[in-house]
Amino acid sequence: MPSTSTPTQNKRQTIDTLIHARWIIPVVPSQRVYENCSLAIDDGVISAILPTAEARHRFSAREEHQLDQQILIPGLINTHNHAAMSLLRGFADDQPLMTWLEKHIWPAEQQWVSPEFVGDGTRLAMAEMLRSGTTTFSDQYFFPEAAAAAAREAGMRAQIAFPIIDFPNAWSRNGDDAIEKGLTLRDDYRSHSRIGLAFAPHAPYTVGDETLKKIAIYADELQMPVQMHLHETAGEVEKALKDTGLRPTQRLHNLGLLSPQMLCVHMTALDDSDIALVQKTGAHVSHCPRSNLKLASGFTPVAKLLDAGINVALGTDGAASNNGLDMLLETNTAALLAKAVSGNADALPAHQALAMATIHGARALGIDDVTGSIEVGKAADLCAIDLSELEQQPLHDPLSQLIYTANGHHVRNVWVAGKLLLRDRRLMTLNEEELRQRVGVWRDRIAGRTT
Numbered sequence: 001m002p003s004t005s006t007p008t009q010n011k012r013q014t015i016d017t018l019i020h021a022r023w024i025i026p027v028v029p030s031q032r033v034y035e036n037c038s039l040a041i042d043d044g045v046i047s048a049i050l051p052t053a054e055a056r057h058r059f060s061a062r063e064e065h066q067l068d069q070q071i072l073i074p075g076l077i078n079t080h081n082h083a084a085m086s087l088l089r090g091f092a093d094d095q096p097l098m099t100w101l102e103k104h105i106w107p108a109e110q111q112w113v114s115p116e117f118v119g120d121g122t123r124l125a126m127a128e129m130l131r132s133g134t135t136t137f138s139d140q141y142f143f144p145e146a147a148a149a150a151a152r153e154a155g156m157r158a159q160i161a162f163p164i165i166d167f168p169n170a171w172s173r174n175g176d177d178a179i180e181k182g183l184t185l186r187d188d189y190r191s192h193s194r195i196g197l198a199f200a201p202h203a204p205y206t207v208g209d210e211t212l213k214k215i216a217i218y219a220d221e222l223q224m225p226v227q228m229h230l231h232e233t234a235g236e237v238e239k240a241l242k243d244t245g246l247r248p249t250q251r252l253h254n255l256g257l258l259s260p261q262m263l264c265v266h267m268t269a270l271d272d273s274d275i276a277l278v279q280k281t282g283a284h285v286s287h288c289p290r291s292n293l294k295l296a297s298g299f300t301p302v303a304k305l306l307d308a309g310i311n312v313a314l315g316t317d318g319a320a321s322n323n324g325l326d327m328l329l330e331t332n333t334a335a336l337l338a339k340a341v342s343g344n345a346d347a348l349p350a351h352q353a354l355a356m357a358t359i360h361g362a363r364a365l366g367i368d369d370v371t372g373s374i375e376v377g378k379a380a381d382l383c384a385i386d387l388s389e390l391e392q393q394p395l396h397d398p399l400s401q402l403i404y405t406a407n408g409h410h411v412r413n414v415w416v417a418g419k420l421l422l423r424d425r426r427l428m429t430l431n432e433e434e435l436r437q438r439v440g441v442w443r444d445r446i447a448g449r450t451t
Protein backbone atom coordinates (compact mmCIF):
# COMPACT_ATOMS: atom_id res chain seq x y z
CA MET A 1 0.00 0.00 0.00
CA PRO A 2 1.25 3.52 -0.70
CA SER A 3 2.44 5.74 2.12
CA THR A 4 -0.03 8.52 2.84
CA SER A 5 2.25 10.66 4.97
CA THR A 6 4.40 13.59 3.94
CA PRO A 7 8.10 12.90 3.27
CA THR A 8 10.61 13.71 6.01
CA GLN A 9 14.38 13.95 6.17
CA ASN A 10 16.62 11.37 7.88
CA LYS A 11 15.66 12.54 11.37
CA ARG A 12 12.73 10.66 12.91
CA GLN A 13 9.70 12.81 13.60
CA THR A 14 8.37 12.70 17.17
CA ILE A 15 4.62 12.10 17.42
CA ASP A 16 2.16 11.18 20.16
CA THR A 17 1.29 7.59 19.26
CA LEU A 18 2.27 4.80 16.89
CA ILE A 19 0.06 1.74 16.52
CA HIS A 20 1.44 -1.27 14.66
CA ALA A 21 -1.27 -3.77 13.73
CA ARG A 22 -1.21 -7.19 12.12
CA TRP A 23 -4.31 -6.23 10.12
CA ILE A 24 -6.09 -2.92 9.45
CA ILE A 25 -9.39 -2.33 7.64
CA PRO A 26 -9.71 1.41 6.95
CA VAL A 27 -13.27 1.00 5.50
CA VAL A 28 -12.81 4.24 3.51
CA PRO A 29 -11.27 4.62 0.95
CA SER A 30 -10.67 0.85 0.94
CA GLN A 31 -12.51 -2.11 2.42
CA ARG A 32 -9.36 -4.18 1.86
CA VAL A 33 -7.48 -5.74 4.74
CA TYR A 34 -4.00 -4.13 5.03
CA GLU A 35 -1.33 -6.33 6.62
CA ASN A 36 1.49 -5.23 8.92
CA CYS A 37 0.70 -1.54 8.74
CA SER A 38 0.92 1.28 11.26
CA LEU A 39 -0.94 4.43 12.20
CA ALA A 40 0.80 7.61 13.28
CA ILE A 41 -1.35 9.74 15.58
CA ASP A 42 -0.74 13.30 16.64
CA ASP A 43 -3.06 15.59 18.58
CA GLY A 44 -5.84 12.98 18.46
CA VAL A 45 -5.79 12.84 14.66
CA ILE A 46 -4.44 10.17 12.27
CA SER A 47 -1.43 11.74 10.56
CA ALA A 48 -0.14 8.77 8.53
CA ILE A 49 -1.03 5.21 7.52
CA LEU A 50 1.97 3.29 6.26
CA PRO A 51 3.83 -0.05 6.27
CA THR A 52 5.22 -0.82 9.73
CA ALA A 53 8.86 -1.00 8.56
CA GLU A 54 8.55 2.51 7.13
CA ALA A 55 6.73 3.81 10.22
CA ARG A 56 9.55 2.65 12.51
CA HIS A 57 12.05 4.34 10.26
CA ARG A 58 10.23 7.66 10.09
CA PHE A 59 8.62 8.19 13.47
CA SER A 60 9.46 8.02 17.13
CA ALA A 61 6.43 8.09 19.41
CA ARG A 62 5.77 8.94 23.04
CA GLU A 63 3.47 5.90 23.17
CA GLU A 64 3.82 2.80 21.00
CA HIS A 65 1.45 -0.18 20.69
CA GLN A 66 2.25 -3.49 19.05
CA LEU A 67 -0.96 -5.34 18.13
CA ASP A 68 0.41 -8.65 16.89
CA GLN A 69 -2.76 -10.72 16.69
CA GLN A 70 -5.27 -7.89 16.49
CA ILE A 71 -7.26 -6.30 13.72
CA LEU A 72 -7.65 -2.53 13.83
CA ILE A 73 -10.91 -1.06 12.53
CA PRO A 74 -12.64 2.32 12.89
CA GLY A 75 -14.37 2.64 16.27
CA LEU A 76 -17.93 1.29 16.08
CA ILE A 77 -20.79 3.79 15.95
CA ASN A 78 -24.01 3.05 17.82
CA THR A 79 -26.62 5.34 16.25
CA HIS A 80 -29.48 4.62 18.64
CA ASN A 81 -29.33 4.01 22.37
CA HIS A 82 -31.08 4.91 25.61
CA ALA A 83 -27.87 4.52 27.60
CA ALA A 84 -29.23 4.96 31.12
CA MET A 85 -31.75 2.18 30.49
CA SER A 86 -28.85 -0.22 31.11
CA LEU A 87 -30.02 0.01 34.75
CA LEU A 88 -33.27 -1.63 33.57
CA ARG A 89 -31.56 -4.53 31.78
CA GLY A 90 -33.61 -7.67 32.40
CA PHE A 91 -36.31 -5.69 34.22
CA ALA A 92 -39.11 -6.70 31.82
CA ASP A 93 -38.50 -9.35 29.16
CA ASP A 94 -40.62 -11.27 26.66
CA GLN A 95 -43.22 -8.56 26.02
CA PRO A 96 -44.25 -6.82 22.81
CA LEU A 97 -43.25 -3.16 22.46
CA MET A 98 -46.38 -1.35 23.68
CA THR A 99 -47.01 -3.70 26.64
CA TRP A 100 -43.33 -3.46 27.56
CA LEU A 101 -43.46 0.35 27.46
CA GLU A 102 -46.89 1.03 28.96
CA LYS A 103 -47.08 -1.66 31.64
CA HIS A 104 -43.44 -1.92 32.70
CA ILE A 105 -40.93 0.64 31.45
CA TRP A 106 -42.85 3.92 31.64
CA PRO A 107 -44.11 3.26 35.21
CA ALA A 108 -40.56 2.32 36.29
CA GLU A 109 -39.15 5.44 34.62
CA GLN A 110 -41.73 7.60 36.38
CA GLN A 111 -40.59 6.23 39.70
CA TRP A 112 -36.81 6.02 39.25
CA VAL A 113 -35.46 8.32 36.56
CA SER A 114 -33.43 11.24 37.93
CA PRO A 115 -30.13 12.94 37.03
CA GLU A 116 -28.40 10.47 39.37
CA PHE A 117 -30.04 7.48 37.61
CA VAL A 118 -29.00 8.85 34.22
CA GLY A 119 -25.40 9.53 35.31
CA ASP A 120 -24.92 6.03 36.75
CA GLY A 121 -26.84 4.28 33.95
CA THR A 122 -24.91 6.12 31.24
CA ARG A 123 -21.57 5.21 32.87
CA LEU A 124 -22.64 1.55 32.99
CA ALA A 125 -23.60 1.72 29.31
CA MET A 126 -20.32 3.40 28.35
CA ALA A 127 -18.31 0.74 30.21
CA GLU A 128 -20.08 -1.94 28.18
CA MET A 129 -19.80 0.01 24.93
CA LEU A 130 -16.07 0.63 25.32
CA ARG A 131 -15.48 -3.00 26.24
CA SER A 132 -17.18 -4.02 22.98
CA GLY A 133 -15.52 -1.52 20.64
CA THR A 134 -17.94 1.40 20.42
CA THR A 135 -16.34 4.84 20.29
CA THR A 136 -19.39 6.96 19.37
CA PHE A 137 -22.99 6.65 20.51
CA SER A 138 -26.18 8.56 20.00
CA ASP A 139 -28.21 8.77 23.17
CA GLN A 140 -31.89 9.57 23.57
CA TYR A 141 -32.90 9.86 27.20
CA PHE A 142 -34.29 12.06 29.97
CA PHE A 143 -31.86 14.45 31.72
CA PRO A 144 -29.56 14.63 28.68
CA GLU A 145 -27.33 17.05 30.62
CA ALA A 146 -26.36 14.14 32.92
CA ALA A 147 -25.59 11.86 29.94
CA ALA A 148 -23.55 14.60 28.25
CA ALA A 149 -21.49 15.21 31.40
CA ALA A 150 -20.85 11.47 31.80
CA ALA A 151 -19.70 11.12 28.15
CA ARG A 152 -17.51 14.21 28.43
CA GLU A 153 -15.77 12.81 31.52
CA ALA A 154 -15.35 9.29 30.12
CA GLY A 155 -13.87 10.63 26.87
CA MET A 156 -16.38 9.04 24.50
CA ARG A 157 -17.77 10.72 21.41
CA ALA A 158 -21.52 11.22 21.76
CA GLN A 159 -24.52 12.69 20.06
CA ILE A 160 -26.90 13.74 22.82
CA ALA A 161 -30.35 13.54 21.24
CA PHE A 162 -32.54 15.36 23.76
CA PRO A 163 -36.00 13.83 24.14
CA ILE A 164 -39.12 15.71 23.08
CA ILE A 165 -42.52 14.42 24.19
CA ASP A 166 -45.78 16.36 24.21
CA PHE A 167 -46.79 15.31 27.70
CA PRO A 168 -45.22 15.87 31.13
CA ASN A 169 -42.39 13.52 32.02
CA ALA A 170 -39.42 13.30 34.40
CA TRP A 171 -37.42 15.90 32.44
CA SER A 172 -39.83 18.28 30.69
CA ARG A 173 -43.34 19.71 31.05
CA ASN A 174 -44.18 19.53 27.32
CA GLY A 175 -42.64 19.74 23.84
CA ASP A 176 -41.81 23.48 24.01
CA ASP A 177 -40.14 23.07 27.40
CA ALA A 178 -38.03 20.18 26.07
CA ILE A 179 -36.94 22.18 23.00
CA GLU A 180 -35.96 25.15 25.17
CA LYS A 181 -33.96 23.00 27.61
CA GLY A 182 -32.32 21.09 24.77
CA LEU A 183 -31.21 24.23 22.97
CA THR A 184 -29.73 25.63 26.19
CA LEU A 185 -27.74 22.41 26.53
CA ARG A 186 -26.60 22.83 22.93
CA ASP A 187 -25.21 26.26 23.84
CA ASP A 188 -23.28 24.70 26.74
CA TYR A 189 -21.57 22.23 24.36
CA ARG A 190 -21.20 24.52 21.37
CA SER A 191 -17.42 24.38 21.24
CA HIS A 192 -16.98 20.81 22.47
CA SER A 193 -15.11 18.59 20.01
CA ARG A 194 -16.71 15.25 21.00
CA ILE A 195 -20.24 16.08 22.14
CA GLY A 196 -22.95 17.21 19.72
CA LEU A 197 -26.66 17.81 20.29
CA ALA A 198 -29.66 16.58 18.28
CA PHE A 199 -33.45 16.81 18.52
CA ALA A 200 -35.18 13.56 19.47
CA PRO A 201 -38.94 13.76 19.08
CA HIS A 202 -39.75 10.39 20.66
CA ALA A 203 -42.25 8.83 18.23
CA PRO A 204 -45.22 9.70 15.98
CA TYR A 205 -47.61 8.58 18.74
CA THR A 206 -46.12 10.83 21.47
CA VAL A 207 -45.46 14.08 19.57
CA GLY A 208 -48.08 16.20 17.80
CA ASP A 209 -47.93 18.10 14.52
CA GLU A 210 -47.30 21.56 16.03
CA THR A 211 -44.22 20.41 17.93
CA LEU A 212 -42.92 18.46 14.95
CA LYS A 213 -43.26 21.52 12.70
CA LYS A 214 -41.26 23.60 15.19
CA ILE A 215 -38.53 20.96 15.32
CA ALA A 216 -38.32 20.91 11.50
CA ILE A 217 -37.88 24.69 11.43
CA TYR A 218 -35.24 24.78 14.20
CA ALA A 219 -33.33 21.81 12.73
CA ASP A 220 -33.15 23.52 9.37
CA GLU A 221 -32.20 26.91 10.81
CA LEU A 222 -29.54 25.53 13.18
CA GLN A 223 -28.46 22.68 10.88
CA MET A 224 -29.00 20.21 13.70
CA PRO A 225 -29.62 16.47 13.38
CA VAL A 226 -32.98 14.93 14.35
CA GLN A 227 -33.76 11.35 15.28
CA MET A 228 -37.09 9.66 15.93
CA HIS A 229 -38.51 6.17 16.48
CA LEU A 230 -40.48 5.54 13.30
CA HIS A 231 -42.43 2.58 11.92
CA GLU A 232 -41.24 0.44 14.82
CA THR A 233 -44.16 -1.97 14.43
CA ALA A 234 -46.93 -2.73 11.96
CA GLY A 235 -49.35 -1.79 14.78
CA GLU A 236 -47.92 1.75 14.88
CA VAL A 237 -48.51 2.16 11.13
CA GLU A 238 -52.06 0.75 11.31
CA LYS A 239 -53.01 2.99 14.23
CA ALA A 240 -51.55 6.06 12.50
CA LEU A 241 -53.55 5.31 9.36
CA LYS A 242 -56.72 5.04 11.47
CA ASP A 243 -56.03 8.22 13.50
CA THR A 244 -54.53 10.51 10.84
CA GLY A 245 -55.22 8.87 7.48
CA LEU A 246 -51.47 8.96 6.83
CA ARG A 247 -48.61 6.54 7.13
CA PRO A 248 -46.14 7.94 9.74
CA THR A 249 -43.37 8.46 7.14
CA GLN A 250 -45.74 10.47 4.92
CA ARG A 251 -46.92 12.52 7.90
CA LEU A 252 -43.33 13.43 8.84
CA HIS A 253 -42.60 14.36 5.25
CA ASN A 254 -45.68 16.62 5.11
CA LEU A 255 -44.43 18.34 8.27
CA GLY A 256 -41.02 19.00 6.70
CA LEU A 257 -39.04 16.57 8.84
CA LEU A 258 -37.57 14.21 6.27
CA SER A 259 -34.19 15.53 5.13
CA PRO A 260 -30.50 14.51 5.21
CA GLN A 261 -30.52 15.65 8.87
CA MET A 262 -33.17 13.07 9.81
CA LEU A 263 -32.38 9.65 11.27
CA CYS A 264 -35.41 7.32 11.17
CA VAL A 265 -34.99 4.69 13.87
CA HIS A 266 -36.32 1.14 13.20
CA MET A 267 -38.33 1.41 9.95
CA THR A 268 -40.16 -1.91 9.82
CA ALA A 269 -43.50 -2.43 8.03
CA LEU A 270 -42.44 -0.31 5.05
CA ASP A 271 -44.16 -0.18 1.70
CA ASP A 272 -42.66 1.10 -1.55
CA SER A 273 -43.99 4.64 -0.95
CA ASP A 274 -42.18 4.84 2.43
CA ILE A 275 -38.90 3.69 0.87
CA ALA A 276 -39.28 6.16 -2.01
CA LEU A 277 -39.83 9.05 0.43
CA VAL A 278 -36.78 8.21 2.53
CA GLN A 279 -34.68 7.81 -0.62
CA LYS A 280 -35.93 11.05 -2.19
CA THR A 281 -35.35 13.16 0.92
CA GLY A 282 -31.92 11.74 1.81
CA ALA A 283 -33.01 10.72 5.33
CA HIS A 284 -31.02 7.95 7.07
CA VAL A 285 -32.17 4.74 8.78
CA SER A 286 -30.95 3.32 12.10
CA HIS A 287 -31.49 -0.44 12.07
CA CYS A 288 -31.70 -2.06 15.54
CA PRO A 289 -32.10 -5.76 14.74
CA ARG A 290 -31.72 -7.31 18.19
CA SER A 291 -34.23 -5.01 19.88
CA ASN A 292 -36.67 -5.56 16.99
CA LEU A 293 -36.26 -9.32 17.29
CA LYS A 294 -36.68 -9.40 21.06
CA LEU A 295 -39.79 -7.19 21.10
CA ALA A 296 -41.12 -9.03 18.01
CA SER A 297 -41.47 -5.60 16.43
CA GLY A 298 -40.98 -6.59 12.78
CA PHE A 299 -38.32 -6.62 10.11
CA THR A 300 -36.43 -3.77 8.46
CA PRO A 301 -35.93 -4.55 4.75
CA VAL A 302 -32.23 -3.66 4.91
CA ALA A 303 -31.22 -5.09 1.52
CA LYS A 304 -34.06 -3.20 -0.20
CA LEU A 305 -33.13 0.06 1.55
CA LEU A 306 -29.45 -0.30 0.61
CA ASP A 307 -30.40 -1.15 -2.99
CA ALA A 308 -32.46 2.05 -3.07
CA GLY A 309 -29.30 3.99 -2.11
CA ILE A 310 -30.46 4.79 1.44
CA ASN A 311 -27.81 5.15 4.16
CA VAL A 312 -28.56 2.41 6.70
CA ALA A 313 -26.65 2.52 10.00
CA LEU A 314 -26.82 0.32 13.11
CA GLY A 315 -28.00 0.85 16.66
CA THR A 316 -28.55 -1.33 19.68
CA ASP A 317 -31.52 0.54 21.18
CA GLY A 318 -31.43 0.46 25.01
CA ALA A 319 -30.14 -2.49 27.05
CA ALA A 320 -33.65 -2.89 28.51
CA SER A 321 -34.87 -4.21 25.15
CA ASN A 322 -31.72 -5.72 23.59
CA ASN A 323 -30.41 -6.73 26.32
CA GLY A 324 -26.85 -5.59 25.61
CA LEU A 325 -24.91 -2.91 23.74
CA ASP A 326 -22.42 -5.06 21.83
CA MET A 327 -22.13 -3.56 18.34
CA LEU A 328 -20.15 -6.53 16.97
CA LEU A 329 -23.02 -8.80 17.98
CA GLU A 330 -25.49 -6.30 16.49
CA THR A 331 -23.53 -6.26 13.22
CA ASN A 332 -23.46 -10.05 13.11
CA THR A 333 -27.23 -10.17 13.73
CA ALA A 334 -27.85 -7.56 11.01
CA ALA A 335 -25.79 -9.57 8.50
CA LEU A 336 -27.65 -12.82 9.27
CA LEU A 337 -31.10 -11.23 9.44
CA ALA A 338 -30.69 -9.40 6.10
CA LYS A 339 -30.09 -12.77 4.46
CA ALA A 340 -33.17 -14.32 6.10
CA VAL A 341 -35.47 -11.35 5.34
CA SER A 342 -34.40 -11.01 1.68
CA GLY A 343 -34.09 -14.74 1.04
CA ASN A 344 -30.61 -14.10 -0.36
CA ALA A 345 -27.44 -15.48 1.21
CA ASP A 346 -25.43 -12.75 -0.50
CA ALA A 347 -27.42 -9.91 1.12
CA LEU A 348 -25.35 -7.71 3.48
CA PRO A 349 -21.92 -9.31 3.02
CA ALA A 350 -19.26 -8.82 5.70
CA HIS A 351 -17.68 -5.70 4.18
CA GLN A 352 -21.06 -3.95 3.87
CA ALA A 353 -22.04 -4.94 7.42
CA LEU A 354 -18.79 -3.40 8.71
CA ALA A 355 -19.49 -0.21 6.74
CA MET A 356 -22.94 -0.02 8.36
CA ALA A 357 -21.37 -0.24 11.82
CA THR A 358 -18.81 2.49 11.07
CA ILE A 359 -18.95 4.98 8.18
CA HIS A 360 -22.71 4.69 7.62
CA GLY A 361 -23.17 5.48 11.32
CA ALA A 362 -20.94 8.54 11.05
CA ARG A 363 -22.96 9.77 8.04
CA ALA A 364 -26.24 9.15 9.85
CA LEU A 365 -25.06 11.32 12.77
CA GLY A 366 -23.59 13.99 10.47
CA ILE A 367 -19.99 13.46 11.67
CA ASP A 368 -18.40 11.58 8.77
CA ASP A 369 -15.92 14.42 8.30
CA VAL A 370 -14.51 13.53 11.75
CA THR A 371 -14.89 9.77 12.30
CA GLY A 372 -16.19 6.47 10.87
CA SER A 373 -13.10 5.42 8.89
CA ILE A 374 -9.32 5.20 9.28
CA GLU A 375 -8.14 8.06 7.10
CA VAL A 376 -5.44 10.69 7.41
CA GLY A 377 -6.97 13.81 8.94
CA LYS A 378 -9.76 11.97 10.78
CA ALA A 379 -9.93 11.51 14.55
CA ALA A 380 -8.11 8.46 15.88
CA ASP A 381 -11.31 6.65 16.94
CA LEU A 382 -10.16 3.04 16.79
CA CYS A 383 -11.02 -0.44 17.95
CA ALA A 384 -8.58 -3.37 18.10
CA ILE A 385 -10.01 -6.89 18.18
CA ASP A 386 -8.07 -10.01 19.10
CA LEU A 387 -8.27 -12.73 16.44
CA SER A 388 -6.03 -15.23 18.23
CA GLU A 389 -8.56 -17.22 20.24
CA LEU A 390 -8.99 -20.89 19.47
CA GLU A 391 -12.64 -20.44 18.47
CA GLN A 392 -11.44 -18.05 15.75
CA GLN A 393 -9.06 -20.53 14.08
CA PRO A 394 -8.20 -21.25 11.36
CA LEU A 395 -7.86 -17.70 10.13
CA HIS A 396 -8.64 -17.88 6.42
CA ASP A 397 -10.12 -14.38 6.26
CA PRO A 398 -9.81 -11.73 9.04
CA LEU A 399 -12.88 -9.82 7.79
CA SER A 400 -15.00 -12.97 7.86
CA GLN A 401 -13.73 -13.67 11.39
CA LEU A 402 -14.56 -10.14 12.49
CA ILE A 403 -18.20 -10.20 11.32
CA TYR A 404 -19.20 -13.86 11.56
CA THR A 405 -17.13 -15.13 14.52
CA ALA A 406 -16.00 -12.33 16.83
CA ASN A 407 -18.06 -10.53 19.44
CA GLY A 408 -17.46 -7.72 21.91
CA HIS A 409 -15.54 -9.97 24.31
CA HIS A 410 -12.72 -10.12 21.76
CA VAL A 411 -12.19 -6.33 21.80
CA ARG A 412 -8.89 -5.50 23.51
CA ASN A 413 -8.05 -1.82 22.94
CA VAL A 414 -10.11 1.25 22.12
CA TRP A 415 -9.05 4.81 21.38
CA VAL A 416 -11.22 7.92 21.06
CA ALA A 417 -9.59 11.03 19.59
CA GLY A 418 -6.22 9.35 20.11
CA LYS A 419 -6.79 8.68 23.80
CA LEU A 420 -6.62 5.08 24.97
CA LEU A 421 -9.92 4.45 26.84
CA LEU A 422 -9.67 0.63 26.94
CA ARG A 423 -6.24 -0.91 27.47
CA ASP A 424 -6.03 -4.67 27.26
CA ARG A 425 -9.74 -4.78 28.29
CA ARG A 426 -9.19 -2.46 31.27
CA LEU A 427 -11.23 0.75 31.38
CA MET A 428 -8.96 3.79 31.69
CA THR A 429 -11.50 6.54 32.44
CA LEU A 430 -14.29 4.68 34.26
CA ASN A 431 -13.89 3.14 37.69
CA GLU A 432 -15.18 -0.42 37.40
CA GLU A 433 -15.38 -1.15 41.14
CA GLU A 434 -17.24 2.07 41.92
CA LEU A 435 -19.58 1.40 39.00
CA ARG A 436 -20.39 -2.11 40.23
CA GLN A 437 -21.19 -0.70 43.66
CA ARG A 438 -23.50 2.04 42.22
CA VAL A 439 -25.29 -0.43 39.95
CA GLY A 440 -25.84 -2.70 42.96
CA VAL A 441 -27.47 0.20 44.83
CA TRP A 442 -29.86 0.77 41.90
CA ARG A 443 -30.69 -2.93 41.66
CA ASP A 444 -31.63 -2.98 45.36
CA ARG A 445 -33.66 0.22 45.08
CA ILE A 446 -35.59 -1.01 42.03
CA ALA A 447 -36.14 -4.41 43.62
CA GLY A 448 -37.70 -2.53 46.58
CA ARG A 449 -35.06 -3.49 49.10
CA THR A 450 -33.91 0.08 49.78
CA THR A 451 -35.01 3.57 48.84
Ligand SMILES: CSC[C@H]1O[C@@H](n2cnc3c(O)ncnc32)[C@H](O)[C@@H]1O
Pocket (backbone or CB within 6 Å): 082, 101, 105, 106, 109, 140, 141, 142, 163, 164, 165, 202, 203, 229, 232, 291, 317, 318, 321
Ligand atom coordinates in the same frame (compact mmCIF):
# COMPACT_ATOMS: atom_id res chain seq x y z
C1 LIG B 1 -37.94 10.16 25.68
S1 LIG B 1 -36.61 9.29 26.34
C2 LIG B 1 -36.77 7.77 25.47
C3 LIG B 1 -38.03 7.05 25.77
O1 LIG B 1 -38.10 6.03 24.84
C4 LIG B 1 -38.46 4.85 25.48
N1 LIG B 1 -38.06 3.72 24.66
C5 LIG B 1 -37.06 2.85 24.87
N2 LIG B 1 -37.00 1.97 23.86
C6 LIG B 1 -37.99 2.30 23.01
C7 LIG B 1 -38.45 1.78 21.81
O2 LIG B 1 -37.88 0.72 21.25
N3 LIG B 1 -39.49 2.36 21.20
C8 LIG B 1 -40.11 3.43 21.74
N4 LIG B 1 -39.72 3.97 22.90
C9 LIG B 1 -38.68 3.41 23.52
C10 LIG B 1 -37.79 4.95 26.80
O3 LIG B 1 -38.30 4.04 27.71
C11 LIG B 1 -38.03 6.39 27.13
O4 LIG B 1 -39.27 6.55 27.74
Ligand SMILES: [Zn+2]
Pocket (backbone or CB within 6 Å): 080, 081, 082, 229, 265, 317, 318
Ligand atom coordinates in the same frame (compact mmCIF):
# COMPACT_ATOMS: atom_id res chain seq x y z
ZN1 LIG C 1 -35.25 3.39 21.04
